[in-house]
Structures are given as C-alpha cells and as structure tokens.
Amino acid sequence: MTILSTTRTYVLVSAPLPNHIADLLPNPREDVRPHISIVSPAPVTDTDSIREAFDAGEFSTGGPIAIELDGIGDFRTDTPPTPVIFLQVAAGADRLAALATAIDARFGLRRRFPFHPHVTLTYYKPDEELDRVAEAHKGFRAVCELTAMTVSFGASPDTMPPVITWGPGTTYAL
Template sequence: MIGVAIPIPDPHGALLQRKRASFGDPLAGAIPTHITLLPPTEVDAAALGAVEAHLRAIARTERPFRIRLRGSGTFRPVSPVVFVALAEGIGGCERLQARVLSGPLDRPLDYPYHPHVTIAHHLPDEVMDRAFKDLAGYAADFDVWGFSLYVHGGDGVWRPQHDYVFGSGSAAP
C-alpha cells in the first residue's frame, strides 16, 4: 500500500500532528502531516519501478509553489473529517494531483479532490467541533519543494520512502 503526498514542513507539520493527537485521533502518530496527492493505493511490487519513474518524471518538470494554510474546514456530514484549509496553492496541488493520478497510478477517487490537511478523523462530534474551533484561526505559509512517496507498514504507520524534488526529478531515500 502506497500514498503520495506533500509533507507539511516543521514547525508546522509537528505542531499540527501534536494538535491531531491532542484531539485523541488514534491515527495521529501513524500518519505524518501532509496534503494527499494519491490516497492509499495498493500497488503490485513488480510495478513499483514504473511508479517511481512516473513520479521522477513529474517532479522533473514541476517548480516550487507557495502554500498558505488558513483556518479550519470540514467535510461533515459527507465524511467525518475536520481539516486545515488551503487559502493559496490549491491550483498547484490540483495540477500535481492530476499528474500523479495518471499513467501507472491512474485510478478513480471516492470523492472529488480537495487539497487539505486532516486534523481530526472519525471522532465524536463534540471533539470534531472542538478541533474545528481550535484551528479556526490557524495560519502558516511555506514553499512546496516537491512531494514524497509513502509506504504503509505492517504496523499501520505511513513512512516516507522517497522524496521527489521539483526541477530535478531526484528521488532521495
């Protein structure tokens, strides 16, 4: 099982992960703070080389762009998720996501793509309400340098395997 995402750099990523843990989200320690480009996807081990070549080709032709996180949002009642919203960088994420979900990673999605940073998932309504209110004034800005390939371990933890740096296509473990 793999995923592709834009990692949220520290100190923002670490702060949002601590916030997620403070709401009692059991996945807080298993999922690094990120903006999803490819949701959890099963890939045959024999196809991994083609997937990595695909991701290198995408990174080679992309350029850094700015992300501005502002406030909170939710997908409730459709999906039990509270998130930090993007105020800038949505177009860059959408372009990147469309490119990632092509070629060897072409697959249908359960929901239309909406870039966000999850901070609470499948928790009681009162906790979701608290998360929404607690991060309503949140703000952070950073430049996206590239994206990462993550692998879901047997222990349930998502771990970055390779970083794909924009402009170079390099994949660093």
C-alpha cells in the same frame, strides 16, 4: 470452512509541511506528520512503474509550491459523510490539483472522492472531539512553500476503511 484474507498494496503521495508549521498542528496518527495528500491512499498493483516514474522526475513541478493554509473545513456533510476536520488550502490548490491529476492519469488511479487539498487535523472521532479540534484551530493561518513530496507504499487487509501499515517513504523535490 476456510476464510480467505487478501492484502492490498497502497500508494500515498504527500507533501510534508515545513517543520515550523507542522509542529503547531496535531498529528492525526502518531506515525504521520501533518501533510497535504496529493494522492490519498490508493490501491495499486505495479509499484515498480510508480517508483521508476518518480525516480525519472516525471512529476517534478519546477520548484516549490507556495501555499496558504486558512480556514477550517470538514467532510461531515459530503456524500458519503466522512468524520474529518481539516485546514483548507486557500492558495496554491491549483498547482496541487494539476500534480494530482497528472499522477492519477499516468497510473490510472481512481479516487473515491474528488481531490480537495487540505491538511487533516483529526478524523474518525466522535463529533464532540471533531468540534473541539475545529474550534482550537479556528484562527490558524500559515503561508509556506512545499518543497518536496513523499511517495510511500503500504499494505492493508482488504477492509474498509483500510488499516494501512506504511513502509518508509522516498522523498522527491517538487
């Protein structure tokens, strides 16, 4: 009996936080600095058209996006529940949502969940660990400007959730 394994290609569009803020937050994965996902890992087939659109400046927003991070949230009561603790984007979410909508529409991306701008603090941990991280960041508040977005491509065996190995990203000005 032969079992076929498939690999999928994914795109991630993220806005990195300035270092002076990112350095204060945990890295949920060792290889990923704190950021706001504009397009969460989404399966794609045509990476060339995505690169070309970003290279052409199709998604430039006309300048930095002012944001405020304030408040802790989680997706544990969503449908389906997802064990994620995050910082909420209290200001600037509207511009991030417009950017996400434009990218989704341009490439026909389908989201598993509605867009909700946030900074992930930890995920897929036992409830006690999620609660500990939430409590440790309960009073965290920061105001900054996002100046860039990074487009990264990765590959994963066809698993759920995907276990993606990311390649180097390309940075574009907002």
